[in-house]
Amino acid sequence: MSVKKKFTATVAAGAIFSGGFIGLTSEKSPISITAEETQExxxxxxxxxxxxxxxxxxxxxxxxxxxxxxxxxxxxxxxxxxxxxxxxxxxxxxxxxxxxxxxxxxxxxxxxxxxxxxxxxxxxxxxxxxxxxxxxxxxxxxxxxxxxxxxxxxxxxxxxxxxxxxxxxxxxxxxxxxxxxxxxxxxxxxxxxxxxxxxxxxxxxxxxxxxxxxxxxxxxxxxxxxxxxxxxxxxxxxxxxxxxxxxxxxxxxxxxxxxxxxxxxxxxxxxxxxxxxxxxxxxxxxxxxxxxxxxxxxxxxxxxxxxxxxxxxxxxxxxxxxxxxxxxxxxxATEPMDIEGLKDIEVSPEYMAQQLATDEETGTFSVESVKQVFQEYANIDLTDQEVDQFLTKIEDNDGEVYAAYRVGWEIGSVIADHYKVGALDTDIRAESGTGGHTGxxxxxxxxxxxxxxxxxxxxxxxxxxxxxNSAKDNNGKGPENSNGKGKDKGKGPNK
Ligand SMILES: [Zn+2]
Structure with missing residues (x-):
């Protein structure tokens, strides 16, 4: 068997959805597999x-x-x-x-x-x-x-x-x-x-x-x-x-x-x-x-x-x-989930995030544009208080607005709350290294x-x-070159 030389992996770069920002590193130096090792x-x-x-x-x-x-x-x-x-x-x-x-x-x-x-x-x-x-x-x-x-x-x-x-x-x-x-x-x-x-x-x-x-x-x-x-x-x-x-x-x-x-x-x-x-x-x-x-x-x-x-x-x-x-x-899918309301939404939360206008004075999104985007794309009328809550959630601890994909996460969560979709709380997502994966x-x-x-x-x-290692009947010829591994039940394809 030919063996490809690869490199010791640490972190997949740019894998924002993969939890790549955790920043794990391996202390091992690059290792290539020997033929002996591959036999195992x-x-x-x-x-x-x-x-x-x-x-x-x-x-x-x-x-x-x-x-x-x-x-x-x-x-x-x-x-x-x-x-x-x-x-x-x-x-x-x-x-x-x-x-x-x-x-x-x-x-x-x-x-x-x-x-x-x-x-x-x-x-x-x-x-x-x-x-x-x-x-x-x-x-x-x-x-x-x-x-x-x-x-x-x-x-x-x-x-x-x-x-x-x-x-x-x-x-x-x-x-x-x-x-x-x-x-x-x-x-x-x-x-x-x-x-x-x-x-x-x-x-x-x-x-x-x-x-x-x-x-x-x-x-x-x-x-x-x-x-x-x-x-x-x-x-x-x-x-x-x-x-x-x-x-x-x-x-x-x-x-x-x-x-x-x-x-x-x-x-x-x-x-x-x-x-x-x-x-x-x-x-x-x-x-x-x-x-x-x-x-x-x-x-x-x-x-x-x-x-x-x-x-x-x-x-x-x-x-x-x-x-x-x-x-x-x-x-x-919860009992009160508004199926028709959700089906009427025609763009992604990330697209909505890109339509928000920045207020030059505050450095964050303007209240009017937040209201307008939720109304136009998600058919939701936000109150001033809800806009305030949203604007707080899209900023990190230094008051910087998150990247569009994370602003999209917060927009999506407001929409999910409004239409009663079951999903993790935004605080749990914020604390997750994976951005909200579950086990x-x-x-x-x-x-x-x-x-x-x-x-x-x-x-x-x-x-x-x-x-x-799956067994395959191979048109009645039976498995060839069997190495004894796997579960050879001699069954044909299950159609
Ligand atoms: Zn993911």
């Missing part, structure tokens, strides 16, 4: 593993978020598609150093089977490098890819593809993605590939000259057909919230369009593939207690799950696993080849083993 890995990808694996991560997608999406979308008798998958379980998500994980440690557990500290990416709790399941699939000559509505270099996709050494992590991750020649990389984060971030080097040009087709909007993605390697960067930062795309005249592709292209590229030869697809902005909306955003982002994710399962349905060689990395903000168990759904072992209560470190 608990999983191996071999002929017994499913030919194609698609892991779909709803970031921050707990059962409360699912219920809010279901109620807003189709009422109490409606269903989400993902609920129809036949194998269902629950998963614990705690990290090596905290009962509540960030997205970096959670992604690392899912991708490598190792618990790490919050802020760590692609390393175990000692800071030692471990290969991800995506690397193991690539080592077997299979195509691999990651797709996210986040920056393609942020926590979850990063945990599958790279490790970072310092606070410039996302720049470094972009360079590692080029070095490892992953076949499909689609998402936001163009800034991290730019000459400004890369000491004058245009990383996108480097990708092109090493054989990648590069696309940057919905139509160029569509026109790309099926190149051998594809890089798509559709936003400088995160891809836009679903709710804001009309307002912003966005030309970004949907998660469904990115995922369909990913499947087309990765499945063009018969060697098999590993694909991770992340609906990342469910978590970002949940940080703001934004039920409207959670609904829109969860429905996009659910439609993508349906598309992927339909694609896989006629095959007996493909496993689809749908799960969350953790829950965010303890969100719940609630999250749902896991699975279907296809080898998926019948996804049941009961699992730990997030179990997932990689359940994928790689």
């Amino acid at each position: 890995e608990k999983v191996g990808v071999d002929k017994k593993s499913p030919e194609n694996v698609i892991v779909m991560v709803g970031d921050g997608l707990g059962v409360g978020q699912m219920e809010i999406a279901r109620l807003l979308e189709s009422g109490k008798s409606g269903d989400l598609f993902m609920e129809s998958l036949e194998n269902v379980g629950l998963m614990r998500t705690y990290s090596a150093d905290n009962a509540v994980t960030d997205s970096g440690a959670a992604g690392t557990a899912l991708a490598t089977g190792e618990k790490t500290y919050n802020g760590g990416i692609g390393v175990d709790s000692e800071g030692q490098e471990t290969d991800s399941i995506l690397d193991l699939y690539q080592d077997q000559g299979k195509k691999v890819g990651v797709i996210s509505t986040n920056t393609v270099t942020d926590a979850t996709p990063a945990a599958y593809t790279a490790s970072v050494a310092d606070r410039d992590g996302q720049d470094e991750i972009a360079r590692q993605m080029l070095e490892h020649q992953y076949d499909v990389l689609l998402g936001g984060g163009a800034d991290y590939f730019s000459p400004e971030s890369q000491d004058g080097t245009d990383l996108v040009e480097e990708f092109q000259s090493s054989g990648y087709e590069v696309v940057d909007n919905e139509s160029s993605l569509e026109d790309a057909e099926t190149p051998e390697k594809l890089l798509g960067l559709f936003n400088d930062s995160y891809m836009s919230y679903k709710t804001d795309r009309d307002e912003l005249n966005s030309e970004e592709p949907t998660l469904e369009a990115m995922t369909q292209k990913g499947l087309d590229v990765l499945s063009q030869d018969d060697d098999g593939f590993f694909l991770m697809v992340e609906g990342a902005r469910i978590d970002h909306a949940a940080h703001a207690a934004d039920a409207t955003g959670v609904w829109q982002e969860t429905m996009e994710f659910d439609r993508t799950v349906e598309q992927v399962v339909n694609w896989a349905e006629d095959r007996d060689d493909t496993m689809v696993v749908v799960l969350a990395d953790h829950e965010t903000m303890g969100m719940s 609630n168990m999250v749902p896991v759904f699975a279907t296809g080849a080898g998926s019948e072992d996804f049941e009961g209560v699992m730990d997030n470190t179990d997932i990689i083993e359940l994928i790689a």
